[in-house]
Amino acid sequence: MTSSDQSASKKVKETVEYAAAHPEVEQPYADLGLKANEYEEIKRILGRRPTSAELAMYSVMWSEHCSYKSSKVHLSKFGKKVTDEMKEHLLVGIGENAGVVDIGDGWAVTFKVESHNHPSYVEPYQGAATGVGGIVRDIISMGARPVAVMDQLRFGAIDHPDTARVVHGVVSGIGGYGNCLGLPNIGGEVVFDSVYQGNPLVNALAVGVMRHEDIRLANASGVGNKVVLFGARTGGDGIGGASILASESFDDTKPSKRPAVQVGDPFAEKVLIECCLELFGANVVEGIQDLGAAGISCATSELASNGEGGMHIALDDVLLRDPSLTPEEILMSESQERMMAVVTPEKLEQFLAITGKWDVETSVLGEVTNTGRLVIEWHGDVIVDVPPRSVAHDGPVYERPYEQPSWTEPVRANSVEAAGLAKPSTDEALRRTVLDLAASPNLSSKEWVTNQYDKYVQGNTALAFPDDAGVVRVDEETGLGVAISTDANGRYCYLDPAQGAKLALAESYRNVATTGARPMAVTDCLNFGSPEDPEIMWQLVQAIEGLSDACQELAVPVTGGNVSLYNQTGGVAIHPTPVVGVLGVFDDVARRTPAGWKDAGQTIYLLGTTENELDGSAWAEVAHQHLGGVPPKFDAATEKELADILINASRDGMIDAAHDLSEGGLSQALVEATLRYGMGARIWLDEVMERDGLDLFTTLFSESTGRAIVAVPRSEEVRFTDMCSARGFAFARIGMTDAGEAEPALEVVDHFSLPVSELRVAHEGTLPKYFGAVVGA
Numbered sequence: 001m002t003s004s005d006q007s008a009s010k011k012v013k014e015t016v017e018y019a020a021a022h023p024e025v026e027q028p029y030a031d032l033g034l035k036a037n038e039y040e041e042i043k044r045i046l047g048r049r050p051t052s053a054e055l056a057m058y059s060v061m062w063s064e065h066c067s068y069k070s071s072k073v074h075l076s077k078f079g080k081k082v083t084d085e086m087k088e089h090l091l092v093g094i095g096e097n098a099g100v101v102d103i104g105d106g107w108a109v110t111f112k113v114e115s116h117n118h119p120s121y122v123e124p125y126q127g128a129a130t131g132v133g134g135i136v137r138d139i140i141s142m143g144a145r146p147v148a149v150m151d152q153l154r155f156g157a158i159d160h161p162d163t164a165r166v167v168h169g170v171v172s173g174i175g176g177y178g179n180c181l182g183l184p185n186i187g188g189e190v191v192f193d194s195v196y197q198g199n200p201l202v203n204a205l206a207v208g209v210m211r212h213e214d215i216r217l218a219n220a221s222g223v224g225n226k227v228v229l230f231g232a233r234t235g236g237d238g239i240g241g242a243s244i245l246a247s248e249s250f251d252d253t254k255p256s257k258r259p260a261v262q263v264g265d266p267f268a269e270k271v272l273i274e275c276c277l278e279l280f281g282a283n284v285v286e287g288i289q290d291l292g293a294a295g296i297s298c299a300t301s302e303l304a305s306n307g308e309g310g311m312h313i314a315l316d317d318v319l320l321r322d323p324s325l326t327p328e329e330i331l332m333s334e335s336q337e338r339m340m341a342v343v344t345p346e347k348l349e350q351f352l353a354i355t356g357k358w359d360v361e362t363s364v365l366g367e368v369t370n371t372g373r374l375v376i377e378w379h380g381d382v383i384v385d386v387p388p389r390s391v392a393h394d395g396p397v398y399e400r401p402y403e404q405p406s407w408t409e410p411v412r413a414n415s416v417e418a419a420g421l422a423k424p425s426t427d428e429a430l431r432r433t434v435l436d437l438a439a440s441p442n443l444s445s446k447e448w449v450t451n452q453y454d455k456y457v458q459g460n461t462a463l464a465f466p467d468d469a470g471v472v473r474v475d476e477e478t479g480l481g482v483a484i485s486t487d488a489n490g491r492y493c494y495l496d497p498a499q500g501a502k503l504a505l506a507e508s509y510r511n512v513a514t515t516g517a518r519p520m521a522v523t524d525c526l527n528f529g530s531p532e533d534p535e536i537m538w539q540l541v542q543a544i545e546g547l548s549d550a551c552q553e554l555a556v557p558v559t560g561g562n563v564s565l566y567n568q569t570g571g572v573a574i575h576p577t578p579v580v581g582v583l584g585v586f587d588d589v590a591r592r593t594p595a596g597w598k599d600a601g602q603t604i605y606l607l608g609t610t611e612n613e614l615d616g617s618a619w620a621e622v623a624h625q626h627l628g629g630v631p632p633k634f635d636a637a638t639e640k641e642l643a644d645i646l647i648n649a650s651r652d653g654m655i656d657a658a659h660d661l662s663e664g665g666l667s668q669a670l671v672e673a674t675l676r677y678g679m680g681a682r683i684w685l686d687e688v689m690e691r692d693g694l695d696l697f698t699t700l701f702s703e704s705t706g707r708a709i710v711a712v713p714r715s716e717e718v719r720f721t722d723m724c725s726a727r728g729f730a731f732a733r734i735g736m737t738d739a740g741e742a743e744p745a746l747e748v749v750d751h752f753s754l755p756v757s758e759l760r761v762a763h764e765g766t767l768p769k770y771f772g773a774v775v776g777a
Contacts, residue, residue: 014052014327015381023049032059038396045390053376053383056328057391060294061301064565067395070531071563074541077548078558086557089520097138097218097290098208099559101521103585107474108212109482110142113152113205113525113581115564119238120202123261124169128202129177130238130262133269133336135206136181137290140276141339143216144208147460148472149178151188151204152486152525152579153449156197158441158770163192166200167771174204175452180266181273184461185453186470189486189579192441198569203525203562203579207484209474214280218289220307220342220368225286227300227311228348230355230362231272231338234296235321238262238334268337275358276339282354284347291338297331297391299340301374304388307342310369311388313376317363327378342368402537412495414628416614421624423697430697431752433623437664437701438671439762440622445675448767451774462589466676468511468660469584471592479588483517486582489663490575491616492631497539498546501578502634505550506705507662508582513643514658514708516593516650517584522551524561524580529573531565539576540565547578553636556582593650596676597657597711597737604681604735606666607642607724608707610692610699618664619701638706641729646708654720657711667700669709670746675763678756680744683735691732696751711737 019025029039032055042050042058050058064070079094091108092100098112116131132149139146151174156163178185183206220227238261279285287307289299296318304311315327325333343351348364355362369375374391376384424433437443446465455464462481463471469485487507493500509519526543529536551558567574586592597604614620615629649655659673674681689699712720724731738744747753768774 013381015383016051016385019051020048025049027052027055029055029059032056033063034059038062041396046386051383053327053331054386056332057297057301057384060297060332061391062395066294066298068563069396070398070400070537070565071540072397073399074544077544078551081548081552082557083552083555085555090557090559091212092215094558094560096560097141099521099523100142100215101559101583102212103474103480103482105475105478105480106212107480108210108215109207109474109583110139110144110210111205111207111484111523111581111583112138112560113203113486113523113579114562115525115527116202116204117199117527117564117567119261120170121166121200124166125173126261126263128170128173129264130336131202131204132174132177133264133266134292135204136183136269137292137339139206139208140273141216141218141288141290142208143214143280144210145277146183146206146208146273147458148186148207148470149183149204150186150470150484150486152201152488153189154191154193154196154201154577156192156200157194158192160197164771170200170202171449171452177264177266179454181270182457184455184457184464186455186461186464186472187485189488190446190449193490193575195575199567199574201527201567201574201577205484205486205523205581207472207482216280216285216288218302218306219287220303220311222286222342222344223308223368223370224345225368226343226345226348226364227313227366227368228341228343228351228362228364229318229338230341230360232265232268232335233319233321233361234330234333235335236325236329236333239329239332262334262336264336271358271360272337272339275355275360278354279351282350284343284351284354285341286344287342289340291340293334295331295333295335301388301391303340303342304374305392308368308370309388310371311366311374312369313366315376315378317365319361319363327383400531400537401534402541403534404538405535411628412630416620416626416629419626419628421620421626427751430700431754433619434667434671434754435762437618437622437668438759439766440618441766443618443664443668444766445764446767447764448771448774462592463515463594466672467595468514469517471515471586471589473589479590481586481589483512483515483584483586484581485511486579487511488577488579490577491621491627493543493576493578494627495616495629495631497542497576499631499634500576501543501546502550503631503705504578504580505547505554505582506634506639507660508580509554509556509639509643510660510708512582512584513646514593514595514660516591516647517586518647519554519556519582519584519643521583522556522558522580524558524578526561526563527567527574527577527579528565529568536573543576543578547580550634550636554640591651593655593658594676595657595659596673597679597681598677599656600679600737600739602656602711602713602737603717603733604683604737605710605712606688606707606732606734607645607710607729608638609704609730610688610694610702610707611704612694612698613702613704614698617701617703618668632703632705635706641727642706642708645724645727645729648723649710649720654716655710655712659709661707661709663703665701665703671759671763673709674746674756675760678744680738680740680746680756681735682738682747682749684749685734688732688734
């Protein structure tokens with residue numbers, strides 16, 4: 001609303017009765033992000049014009065961010081393609097605050113990834129911090145104790161003047177909030193590309209653990225049960241965030257498109273976590289919902305819609321930080337660290353005693369009814385009277401037109417070969433290329449970022465960056481645990497959104513398997529431009545189609561996630577970026593496999609075959625700033641077989657290190673495995689080159705999928721190779737780990753050698769060069 005609109009609303013109390021009697025009043029629906037047809041639909045549902053409070057509710061709940069109105073018809077493919085095999089371990093699926101997976105022994109894990117992209121561009125620190133806070137509350141609301149977080153970041157060009165502002169703020173915000181919560185940050189991604197200059201992506205993932213019997217759902221059932229708001233007071237921060245900031249592209253000429261970003265208080269959230277867990281343990285909560293996007297509008301309408309269908313609320317009982325807030329602002333506020341619970345009358349006193357013990361402010365706002373209506377009063381007058389499903393679940397659904405962009409075919413035709421890109425042919429040029437890729441912004445070490453996070457707080461982190469996946473122990477007695485990896489390659493998705501989404505899943509699936517965990521479930525965060533552009537909408541549809549097909553082929557269900565649209569500025573959209581997270585399970589995390597070799601004298605094997613697949617590769621980007629052709633192939637059967645080999649070899653002690661091959665190909669995998677513990681390696685590739693019919697350059701830098709390198713103790717070679725042979729899976733002995741005479745090095749025999757010290761300088765120096773040293777690291 002504009003300031004004049006707000007002033008008017010304060011002069012005239014916008015009751016339901018007044019709205020019905022004054023249909024002529026003009027309302028600023030467009031300023032709140034609603035389209036004309038949506039406003040007319042609201043009037044049809046209500047049989048009158050909405051009050052200003054109702055308009056506020058519908059505007060945030062019918063936003064793209066909350067309603068998924070452009071993606072809902074396509075997201076249904078995830079559910080339609082779920083097989084009985086995929087459901088085997090699924091306890092809670094799509095539709096709740098987060099998915100829940102059975103990991104055995106009565107334990108369950110909940111995990112989810114969400115976006116906080118636009119707020120993190122406007123105010124990087126608070127945008128990123130509250131992104132972490134919001135996803136953690138989703139985990140709490142399922143009845144779980146949060147045990148870890150991860151972050152998936154995309155920034156503009158590393159040398160752009162504005163990139164440092166966003167990077168410093170976002171990384172500090174994630175670290176500041178997560179560290180204060182006492183949650184280890186176990187991994188993620190950091191990518192730099194000019195397409196994200198005006199629209200950085202800040203995706204955050206959280207994981208929590210619980211016993212099966214502790215699962216909580218978001219519904220308001222039981223007529224007469226009390227509706228209780230507890231946590232931080234409601235303020236003016238984040239008002240309209242879901243309807244405007246998270247749903248439209250930026251326009252600097254319209255300040256109304258840039259509302260205040262939410263302000264987080266991690267210490268308040270930490271207390272809220274412990275308070276919620278005690279409430280759950282005391283069994284005094286019937287239903288619970290966190291307050292994030294759309295605030296009280298979301299919590300009341302979703303709880304009512306999921307339960308008996310009715311709720312009565314006294315909005316003036318909401319505890320406020322700012323007493324000048326209007327009812328509309330209270331309903332739209334996205335103030336952080338708040339939860340809403342449904343409590344039986346007989347347990348209310350015990351509930352209040354527990355929140356009082358934790359000094360968590362609490363107010364009883366109303367109760368569950370059987371009217372089928374969400375009724376909200378303000379100082380005795382009814383200002384909202386709506387069917388809750390119409391707000392929370394039955395919003396607009398668009399089957400937006402989509403068409404393949406005309407530019408895709410010329411881009412795909414412009415392959416590495418067609419463009420005639422010069423390839424290094426001498427040993428010295430190959431050596432230089434290995435170093436250039438290792439030092440490039442997207443392949444260089446991310447320790448500048450991860451050193452600002454606490455990776456080991458709580459003492460249950462078994463693996464973290466720079467390993468292929470983060471690993472957390474769940475049960476101290478048995479060692480039961482989980483591994484999580486997230487991946488996306490926007491360059492692949494630009495060339496082919498369906499294939500790119502499949503490859504994102506494949507890489508994440510492979511990363512989990514390299515640690516020794518069995519991949520079991522998926523969460524995703526689909527980041528795209530404007531769905532009102534048919535070409536962007538085509539990218540989204542293709543990515544969903546590709547990802548849902550690949551999930552079915554790999555037998556891993558999507559348990560939930562997020563869609564973030566309108567990631568574009570001035571008509572320029574980001575690359576389609578479907579971030580895919582995979583969760584895997586360990587029987588015992590003691591058997592985990594790290595991504596690098598520690599001991600000399602072990603044999604290095606390359607698993608899988610290599611093809612001439614350089615289109616969209618890191619080499620094409622770093623050496624030639626080229627993006628064209630078609631991405632590597634995806635083969636689900638190969639990925640599943642490779643995963644089985646890696647999991648069994650890890651469980652049975654046949655391998656001491658494993659690293660997947662993805663961006664940068666074999667070259668980058670060897671660099672990272674060598675630098676993980678500073679142990680060198682002597683590599684010979686003649687056998688592989690002859691087998692695959694490739695030259696040394698292609699063997700080093702191709703990004704063919706379904707591949708990994710492993711380090712095998714000499715005592716386990718026969719057992720390991722027999723297993724691969726029995727499965728008919730391609731493998732080749734390509735080297736030995738070697739401490740070196742003077743110093744360890746990565747040596748490609750008869751071609752070039754790179755001392756570990758030189759590799760480390762190149763790999764670890766890039767981010768500090770642009771962003772400075774990390775204080776205290």
